[in-house]
Amino acid sequence: MNAGKSLVINGQALANGRTPLICVPLVGREEAEVLAEVAAAVAKGPDLLEWRVDFFAGLAETARVIALAQAIRRAAAGLPLIFTRRSTREGGEPIALSEAQVLELYLSVIAVDGADFYDYELSSPPADFQAVRAAVQGRGAQLLASYHNFQQTPSADELLGKFRAMADAGADVVKIAVMPQTAADVLTLLTATLAARQQLNVPVISMSMGPLGAVSRLVGAAFGSCVSFAVGAKASAPGQVPVADLQAVREILQRAAAI
Amino acid sequence: MNAGKSLVINGQALANGRTPLICVPLVGREEAEVLAEVAAAVAKGPDLLEWRVDFFAGLAETARVIALAQAIRRAAAGLPLIFTRRSTREGGEPIALSEAQVLELYLSVIAVDGADFYDYELSSPPADFQAVRAAVQGRGAQLLASYHNFQQTPSADELLGKFRAMADAGADVVKIAVMPQTAADVLTLLTATLAARQQLNVPVISMSMGPLGAVSRLVGAAFGSCVSFAVGAKASAPGQVPVADLQAVREILQRAAAI
Numbered sequence: 001m002n003a004g005k006s007l008v009i010n011g012q013a014l015a016n017g018r019t020p021l022i023c024v025p026l027v028g029r030e031e032a033e034v035l036a037e038v039a040a041a042v043a044k045g046p047d048l049l050e051w052r053v054d055f056f057a058g059l060a061e062t063a064r065v066i067a068l069a070q071a072i073r074r075a076a077a078g079l080p081l082i083f084t085r086r087s088t089r090e091g092g093e094p095i096a097l098s099e100a101q102v103l104e105l106y107l108s109v110i111a112v113d114g115a116d117f118y119d120y121e122l123s124s125p126p127a128d129f130q131a132v133r134a135a136v137q138g139r140g141a142q143l144l145a146s147y148h149n150f151q152q153t154p155s156a157d158e159l160l161g162k163f164r165a166m167a168d169a170g171a172d173v174v175k176i177a178v179m180p181q182t183a184a185d186v187l188t189l190l191t192a193t194l195a196a197r198q199q200l201n202v203p204v205i206s207m208s209m210g211p212l213g214a215v216s217r218l219v220g221a222a223f224g225s226c227v228s229f230a231v232g233a234k235a236s237a238p239g240q241v242p243v244a245d246l247q248a249v250r251e252i253l254q255r256a257a258a259i
Numbered sequence: 260m261n262a263g264k265s266l267v268i269n270g271q272a273l274a275n276g277r278t279p280l281i282c283v284p285l286v287g288r289e290e291a292e293v294l295a296e297v298a299a300a301v302a303k304g305p306d307l308l309e310w311r312v313d314f315f316a317g318l319a320e321t322a323r324v325i326a327l328a329q330a331i332r333r334a335a336a337g338l339p340l341i342f343t344r345r346s347t348r349e350g351g352e353p354i355a356l357s358e359a360q361v362l363e364l365y366l367s368v369i370a371v372d373g374a375d376f377y378d379y380e381l382s383s384p385p386a387d388f389q390a391v392r393a394a395v396q397g398r399g400a401q402l403l404a405s406y407h408n409f410q411q412t413p414s415a416d417e418l419l420g421k422f423r424a425m426a427d428a429g430a431d432v433v434k435i436a437v438m439p440q441t442a443a444d445v446l447t448l449l450t451a452t453l454a455a456r457q458q459l460n461v462p463v464i465s466m467s468m469g470p471l472g473a474v475s476r477l478v479g480a481a482f483g484s485c486v487s488f489a490v491g492a493k494a495s496a497p498g499q500v501p502v503a504d505l506q507a508v509r510e511i512l513q514r515a516a517a518i
Binding site for chain 2: 248
């Protein structure tokens, strides 16, 4: 059901447009640890990888970051890579870099084609966001704008407003992750996802986090989310499920419903 | 998450309250066919069976219906049984009996404890519905009230009104099955299900039918539906999925979310 609304690289739909695409986050602190995660992830057959660079101990050394990005790509057997610094504001790890230094790091990684997608938060300073956007466009890569709320789930209208703001700011892909306090919040997230998928011209990614929200990671594709983040070596966000479970449910849903 | 809101027989929660309970419908035309379906179903490990008596060629012969109900129970290895005549109004098979004869058939089957649950449609004449209710109460069995719409999905408010009307009419269990025309309709059904589960004191069963709705059969339990109908020898309604698929998703959801 997501034809034309899933991730595309060089005009080619990832995994022939099958959804959800399964993404394994890499959360190691050292090079060896990250590369071991890549090998373990690749063996499970995901569709893409996300390097959560805020977990990386070498974050302040641009050359180390670039070298590791390139090593990940060599080890990733052709799997596309999302490069992500998650801020502490939105659930990421504490880091020593200033926002200006984070921007410089992104621009350096983009300049050497270190990844296919670059996650940048909608809550970043607009000028930084646009600088990343321009750099990404200059390299033929893609900007994945994101919004996270680890406390609660805003209303469907607010969530749709966030999705729209990200698309309006020039994002190539839009992502929202929010925490449910009730099962109704999970339906709110799915409702906003479906509306965004219908109203926007960019691929949509969403998840409701934690145990209550885990169901959204399993069946969000039926409501327009094109990527589900699986648990890798360890979870990078609450509620992530194993790659094999996502694969099993994807197969069952495809048999049942041709999503 | 459905503690206290799933099916109970003699004070005992079915399958220790685990949801969804998986129900296999029996749709054979002749005794031998129905009993072969029971054997095939039992081998798959469902939690209950539903005999769709409107498929049965011997429907007009009360003694044959009673004898087969009793044979199903003997063959069912202790699995509880739902006795269901689905009307053509609500997606059932054409039958030769008048509504008055259907009522008599129910009363005869109830009198010999032919089943644990008796499905009677909310759209039936209120006097008939109450007659079934009184008979069921007299035998310590349970009345499962149902509403089906094979054309469309009414609004969440209308669906909640149907659930409430069934509970107000004295149903022990309430069930709604509706057809989605869009993915949004699936969310509407889940929203109404969750509200009914929160507001009513009876177990709730729901499903969105067809390929679009199949996702609701897989994860409806996360939003309050305590039973999912699997495909048996053949589907009794569109979108039903195999027992093994329901079992697999139930296990994955339980690991991920402790539903």
